[in-house]
Amino acid sequence: MIDSFPPGLIMVIGALLIPFLPHIIRQIYMMILVLLSAYPLTLGIGIHTTVNFFDFEFILFQSDALSLPFAIIFHIAAVLNVIYGAHVKHWKQHVAIMSYSGAAIAAVHAGDLLTLFVWWEATAFTSVFLILASNTNRSFKSAFRYIIIQVTSGMFLLAGALILLNNEGNTLLAKFDINTLYGQLIFIAFGIKAAFPLLNGWLQDSYPEASEIGTVALSTFTTKLAIYCFAKCFAGTEILIAIGAIMTFYPIFFAVIENDLRRVLTYSLNNQLGFMIVAIGIGTELAINGAVAHAFAHILYKGLLFMGMGAVLYRVGTCKASELGGLFKYMPITAICTIIGAISISAFPLFSGFVAKSLIMSALGKEGLVLVYFMLLFASAGVLHHSGIKIPFFAFFAHDSGIKTKEAPVNMIIAMVMASALCILIGIFPSIFYSILPYQMVYEPYDFSHVVGQLQLLTFAAFAFICLWHFKIYPPELNSTVLNSDWIYRKMIPGVLFPLISMISKLNETLGNNLIGVSIKIKTYLATMMTTDRIFDREVGKDGLIIIQIFTVFLIFILISQVF
């Protein structure tokens, strides 16, 4: 019975019991839920569970070579999240994290678009509580924007699925053609969740507003679910190479000037997604392996970095570079774990980032995409700058901020040490790591050229940063807001739309008054014509006005449709 239960579903259902359990039992219970959820993965590749509903077959549990590595890392991340959040006594965030993780895992096992849509929206509605958990005015507004955008993405997905259903008679998750309408709608849906350029504002807006444990969970699932979907449905779609290259490139500059270190990490996340999108766009077996390997490694080291900054936020109450510094002596274990995350994301040899990123760079080299190759190489130096150096340096070193604090809680340290160990193990034993990737391959990341080239690139990029800092060229971090694409809907559109609405409203008022006048004249005329005036036995008030306006608009539409 339990083995045909779709992975993740038991976490979503089981989360409903969490509020009724005492703290310690709750933590054990959540661990058991994750383990039970992982058990059906032993069934292997194939379609395992389907449900018929209104003559439509929903494929709730399908597993293939692509879904398996995502399922494995999502379960590992869920375990790490449970441990990392163990100090939080209140049940609300635990329910949100468990159901959010479960929804993302279930989405990876969906075999059709309608099932995917259900879980797609479920990830949005469960994760929004992690942003609300901060309990600030800013987080409330941010959560509101977040849910609107996530639901919009779901609407695109649903529209695409319904058109596909109408055209093909099914909504099976397969490779879609970008030149079809449904393909484009689904592509946009995935693109919103993958934080494509200009669609990325929600990511930097909302993630840093979440609670310290919420951001760790958020960084794992939503965007990587989108990466899985792209790999599943749009592998080899060439436009993804260009989009991904832009994604790797531009967030670097934003990350350099951003003051909030958790927001710096969201720009870094965006940049890392770019590497994966480029690889999916290439679409060869080596490239898809690279995208999946990168997603897998990325979840660990990015989670680790967010854990480190979450621990700082929990202890100090801020993550602003301008207010931090010199925390190494108070939080040495957190600092060391964060540095391991920083070294991993920078792709130093013997760490996970290196063995994952090498696959993508080799795939680019093999395909002869020289320009994109150098864009990604440039972005690699940028990653070192903002995630490799800026994050640990400004939080734990730089200058003495005068803040006195203590080391992170034990549960946070355990989670960080586990994530650090995994980052190192993947780097040391790449062949085991490669064995879970979708395609069989023979690849040796540790050859002389790769290692020396990468070490030169990284050490000299680090040396450049050192020179800029040492010779006081690097400007001080400032409390500020860095404009991002969310500016379009937070400032520009309201700036244009509100005056327009006000103008229309005034026009409507004038028109409405005239209509009332006309309607009263009609009423008086009809009253004199009819012996009983039951139809008009009350004053034409607000609702009367609305009815008249609706009819007017309706008539205008009919007139227009007749003319054209």
Added chain:
Amino acid sequence: MKSLIKKFGKINSSVLALCILFLILELIGHRHGETSIEDIMFFPAFFGFLSCIIIFKIGVSLRAFLMKKEDYYDR
């Protein structure tokens, strides 16, 4: 040498030493890249150093356009 380490700091000097070590490594073995441009001697070193400076320069110049007061969206 001691005065250089004192002036530049221990960690900074260690990074500089590593930079020199990795340049020497290239002289010992044969390094080749994914593209022919990368085969130029010490190319990754130059590329890494210059990229970091360019990123910094562009980032700082963007401050003028993109950096607003902290309460920008709250006003």
